[in-house]
Amino acid sequence: MTRKYVSVVPSIFFAALFVHGCNQPGSGMDAGPASDSIAAVGIDVGAAGAFLLEGEAASGSGAAMPRSGASGAKTRLLHAGEEASWSFLAMVGGRYAVSARYANDGGGALENVQLTFENTPVGGFTAENTRASGMSPGEGWNVFLTVPDIGVVDVVEGSNTLTIGATGGDGYGVEIDWVKLSLAD
Numbered sequence: 148m149t150r151k152y153v154s155v156v157p158s159i160f161f162a163a164l165f166v167h168g169c170n171q172p173g174s175g176m177d178a179g180p181a182s183d184s185i186a187a188v189g190i191d192v193g194a195a196g197a198f199l200l201e202g203e204a205a206s207g208s209g210a211a212m213p214r215s216g217a218s219g220a221k222t223r224l225l226h227a228g229e230e231a232s233w234s235f236l237a238m239v240g241g242r243y244a245v246s247a248r249y250a251n252d253g254g255g256a257l258e259n260v261q262l263t264f265e266n267t268p269v270g271g272f273t274a275e276n277t278r279a280s281g282m283s284p285g286e287g288w289n290v291f292l293t294v295p296d297i298g299v300v301d302v303v304e305g306s307n308t309l310t311i312g313a314t315g316g317d318g319y320g321v322e323i324d325w326v327k328l329s330l331a332d
């Protein structure tokens with residue numbers, strides 16, 4: 148994955164990030180280089196200035212789906228009416244811009260995706276069809292679009308919770324690869 152972030156803050160700033168729900172067996176926390184093992188539970192500490200919240204690491208509704216083109220090779224499938232959330236700890240507060248990466252196979256009605264931070268709406272987007280012309284049904288689940296600048300959140304020192312949900316659409320849902328919080332300028 149290409150690093151798009153400039154290291155403008157000390158790495159210690161992000162050293163204590165932690166996602167709840169990483170206690171499942173075999174999560175890899177005890178194997179390999181520290182950065183790899185932490186990334187396996189949903190935090191990319193290599194991208195200074197960002198929290199990478201993998202869809203598959205969220206808690207709540209929806210299933211983890213294997214997708215070779217996804218970050219972490221998995222997504223989280225959310226059907227209309229389903230919500231999933233991430234709770235994470237930050238050592239220091241700050242303002243972060245929110246972006247997301249998703250797939251949505253099929254050209255029917257399009258899902259709307261909404262994000263809330265500590266029960267306050269952040270913003271959302273319409274999940275466009277990612278099945279390109281000529282693809283077979285289903286192939287669009289492995290084609291991803293990134294939505295920048297969904298909104299901003301003020302991360303606080305201590306515990307923070309971000310929630311994502313889907314409404315509407317074609318009945319087949321939308322798959323969330325990740326949501327990223329990038330330190331705002």
Ligand SMILES: [Ca+2]
Nearest residue numbers: 316317319320
């Ligand atoms: Ca859909």
Ligand SMILES: [Ca+2]
Nearest residue numbers: 218219221324
């Ligand atoms: Ca992912």
